[in-house]
């Protein structure tokens with residue numbers, strides 16, 4: 079039934095009608111109160127007009143569409159004393175006043191009715207209220223003069239009084255209505271503090287002194303300057319809602335004592351005293367609101383700075399500094415009072431690829447999604463932070479923290495595995511989490527390490543995360559054996575970084591021989607590290623480590639550039655007619671700017687694309703065959719020779735193999751070395767050669783060490799051979815010499 083009323087639009091309409099009528103009733107009450115309190119010169123001119131503030135607040139808070147309520151209320155309130163057409167004209171002026179004030183408030187930028195900014199108070203007090211009140215004053219006094227109810231010569235005085243009365247209404251009554259409405263809406267409503275009551279009581283006592291005969295303060299002339307002290311006190315200390323109420327009370331006291339001092343209503347007060355009082359009321363409101371807004375603005379700026387200093391702007395989570403502080407406190411507490419603290423250190427897998435491929439905006443969006451998912455999968459009392467980049471931490475505190483951490487890690491990993499939609503496509507994310515736990519000193523038993531500080535907890539979680547990433551196992555708890563491996567890794571990484579900076583890398587070249595013609599077709603460039611103390615180190619000992627760091631990109635680029643430069647140098651030296659083959663690691667191959675790097679190096683070195691061969695392993699090629707097809711096609715378009723390395727060790731899709739624009743496949747040395755020992759190996763090698771040839775792909779055999787192996791390969795039609803039988807990988811000069819001999 080209710081659905082019908084809603085569908086038919088009756089309920090919203092009924093609500094709006096009720097709001098209009100409510101506003102009209104409130105307007106009548108406020109208007110009659112104003113006329114009773116401060117009618118001046120004529121029963122329809124009031125020196126204090128609360129109704130203008132009420133109408134303005136209603137329109138600001140609930141929208142312009144409530145203007146008929148103002149018109150209705152203003153008309154009825156005036157109709158009591160006036161004929162209907164004068165009442166309607168005055169009502170129209172009152173309505174125009176409210177609508178104009180609203181329009182002016184939002185004229186240059188949006189008006190914030192919380193009045194927490196100086197510019198909103200200035201807009202209200204010095205712009206919208208005075209201009210809009212002028213409209214009402216001119217229309218209203220003109221209506222009275224034209225209906226013969228007010229002598230024309232009193233137009234100016236009545237108009238002035240009306241104008242100030244309406245401004246007072248806007249400044250005294252609209253602010254408490256608007257500010258208290260927001261305060262109430264925020265749900266943070268609290269009973270007034272004792273200090274508010276103290277201010278109000280002191281104000282009452284001091285303003286009341288003249289009544290008790292102790293006329294030590296000026297007041298009868300409308301100048302109750304002592305009230306400013308209380309208003310400014312409230313503005314400085316009590317917040318906006320209380321300040322607006324203190325302003326209202328101060329105004330009430332000033333008005334009451336002025337009127338009561340005169341012993342009668344306002345039309346018995348002398349005009350200068352009345353104007354004095356009106357000016358005083360405006361000044362009380364203005365000063366209180368401005369100071370309170372200035373304080374609110376400063377607090378807001380401080381809050382923003384605090385937010386910036388403590389929170390990560392992208393995700394809204396605590397930042398590194400805030401986390402560090404919290405961790406320090408949590409570990410100190412656990413050490414002193416016992417209890418467990420578990421730290422989860424999370425790093426997204428391959429985040430850089432997303433960032434590089436889809437752009438930083440998509441990367442930021444992903445980080446926001448990840449932050450929200452982590453937050454949703456932990457309890458409220460767990461502390462989540464973003465340390466920077468794609469690194470997040472979660473701190474779990476409590477007696478079961480160490481054990482609970484595994485469940486938390488599992489939950490986070492599960493939620494991260496849900497597809498993420500970025501730029502219209504779904505992606506699956508994964509992460510690695512390292513966990514370190516601190517058992518407080520009181521509960522510590524049996525070999526539990528008591529950590530010196532939070533720093534150590536962080537370091538351990540980081541190490542565990544690193545290991546989890548290497549082992550692709552989701553999450554791992556820290557254990558002391560990781561320290562050794564971690565140190566080794568750290569040592570290796572810094573060594574590799576230094577190697578790159580100090581030119582400690584070298585390339586060796588191993589020739590590939592054409593099986594039937596016997597000449598060298600080219601060389602495979604193989605990386606060596608000339609360590610200052612350990613001598614030459616082969617890639618098997620460091621290439622996998624490089625792959626797990628960002629070093630693979632600069633090192634890979636160095637190899638490519640060096641090999642191309644060398645080949646150009648050989649060509650210039652007359653050692654032409656050959657290709658140089660460079661290995662691309664999986665990470666290099668998935669680099670979005672690979673094509674750019676290849677183009678750049680070919681251009682820089684001047685090597686023809688046809689003299690360059692790129693080798694990617696079968697496993698890399700098949701890990702994302704669709705993507706591989708695109709990259710290989712682009713490389714082929716440039717004329718680069720392409721070879722699938724270590725063939726037979728992965729799982730090739732024949733469909734894709736046929737579509738890949740490759741020139742050669744290289745049979746893995748493990749099969750070659752089994753030739754003559756294992757019939758299966760022979761069968762596999764024969765099958766690979768036949769398969770490749772059926773697709774017009776050349777076959778290279780690597781790791782050929784014996785003549786028997788060579789003979790088998792020759793017999794089965796293998797195209798090229800590489801191995802110790804012909805030559806070990808050689809330094810560039812030795813290779814050049816060898817090439818010269820075979821030319």
Ligand SMILES: Nc1nc2c(ncn2[C@@H]2O[C@@H]3COP(=O)(O)O[C@H]4[C@@H](O)[C@H](n5cnc6c(=O)[nH]c(N)nc65)O[C@@H]4COP(=O)(O)O[C@H]3[C@H]2O)c(=O)[nH]1
Nearest residue numbers: 604605616617618637661662663781782783800801802807
């Ligand atoms: N037992 C035996 N081994 C032979 C024989 N002939 C050649 N080899 C070795 O077999 C490896 C051939 O390179 P790979 O399969 O691409 O395997 C390479 C390649 O995957 C990687 N690698 C080397 N240089 C680079 C590089 O610059 N970038 C990348 N991403 N990987 C590289 O390291 C792997 C190992 O390289 P190396 O130690 O230089 O080892 C080389 C070479 O010395 C032989 O007759 N018997």
